[in-house]
Amino acid sequence: MIINGVAIEDTFAEAFGMKATRLVITADTAEWAWNAGNSMTGFATSVIACGCEASIERRLLPEETPDGRPGVSVMIFSMSTKDLQKQVGDRVGQCVLTAAGSACFSGMDGGDPLKLGALLRYFGDGFQIAKKFGDRRYWRIPVMDGEFVCEHTVGTAKGIGGGNFLILAASRAAALAATEKAVTAIRTVPNVILPFPGGMVRSGSKIGAKYKGLIASTNNAYCPTLKGQTETALPPEVESVLEVVIDGLTAEDIAAAMRAGITAACELGAANGVLRITAGNYGGKLGKFLFHLRELMA
């Protein structure tokens, strides 16, 4: 399969089941909502070492938020409800509670509820106030710039982590330009996040290493500087590779995101140095969800 001169390899991305939640963070300005969301999703690229994968899903207009202020929607993925609870409590406590003028609401109903204000209320040291409006319970926690309003719990859902594709290009500049275009396109797709910096990752990994105790190491088959030194997966004309990793709520969401990203990258075409699209997998034996590139792009 070739799209605009870009070869789509006959392979698939392999993804895993995760637990997911979504928070709505608001503040006095869009910038301050972004500051809070950006801080709480920092150091959350991979569950391997970060405990969760998280990112801002999108900006929210005032009419889309519970308190009528500008906000951001944040999604967090982890391997279990217990892990997710730990991450949500720590991250909201350290990064949203502390952000000037912020408030934090549930962005998802259903599933096993995670404690949100139910945990953070104790920071109020007895001066916190519970408010139940309709079916929703909020906590008002006094802080130095006024009050931090926080919903009592947030819902959870099953999610999928590890959807991916790799863009193989003729130069580092071409790889970056194509991947940036793919990331921009994916960020318009709902229910997905791109947890790595700028939405892409350059250090794709393989399982294991020559060193004891190291569970993952550089994916030398895709390192262009090792083309003549190791068993490579790269054709001679490829000089740079970048990967897009996608977490989403459903397989359909991830498929839509992969399709949008690959389409956007292919629009630049071979004329702009975009040569091939491939995907990372473990032979289909580890992940429950397989996304075949050619089926997606058919």
Add this chain to the structure above:
Amino acid sequence: MSGLALTLRDPPRQRLDLSPLTPDRLAGLDEAAIAAIELISGNQRLRVGDLFAIAIGDPADLSIRNACDKLDFIGRAMTDGTITVEGDAGAYVGLGLRGGRIHVRGGVGPWAGAEMHRGVIEIDGDAGDFTAGAVPGETKGMRGGLVIVRGNAGHRAGDRMRRGILVIEGSVGSHAGSRMIAGTVAVLGAAVGPYPGFGMKRGSLILSSAPERPSPTFADCGAHDLGFLKLLPQAVGDRSSRLAELWAMPPRVRRFAGDLAAGGMGEILIRRI
């Protein structure tokens, strides 16, 4: 299928207890069975068929027409469905309500919404004393749900309220929110009687205007923008256009913590002072 309509033929001489006439209790009954239901009026037992003209229909949408202020206990402990009262209602409208909606197109007597747990009561006219309060001997008033009074309310609205929302679009009498345990009372009218929040332990009493005589046992905590106030209209929905109008403005209030004679964890929030 249109709703079941009960039209009062003549105002009763004594007060009339309408507890048995709720959508959940009338479900599955035919006209004869409904007509045979006994209602207590003073020391007498009267049949529904003798008091009301019955137009059979879906009991989940019950109308009580030509109503008057001697009809007590409308919607008592009902769990589901809708009651629309065309005219005034007596005391204890929606006492212990568990769900559903009661809409009174006129005014109501005392203890409307007392001890209710869930559901919605809308009162287009004025409400008597102890709206959403506790009847004598009970330790808790309203425990959940929503009451909207579009007119004025009497004394001690929200007495011993435990949870839920009471919105009074008009003015309120003395001691609003007395002995409140928790919950939210919003008074949007221009006049607030003396000593609001008397003996309140927790809860929020939100006033559009300063009270006639504030209680000395509340501590001034200054003026603030409290973002949680923006969440209140959402819970009320489109049932109170006045609340939505008011809350379109910045949520700036002056906060008074109290009643310091009862723990002091409650608050009175005044929008204009």
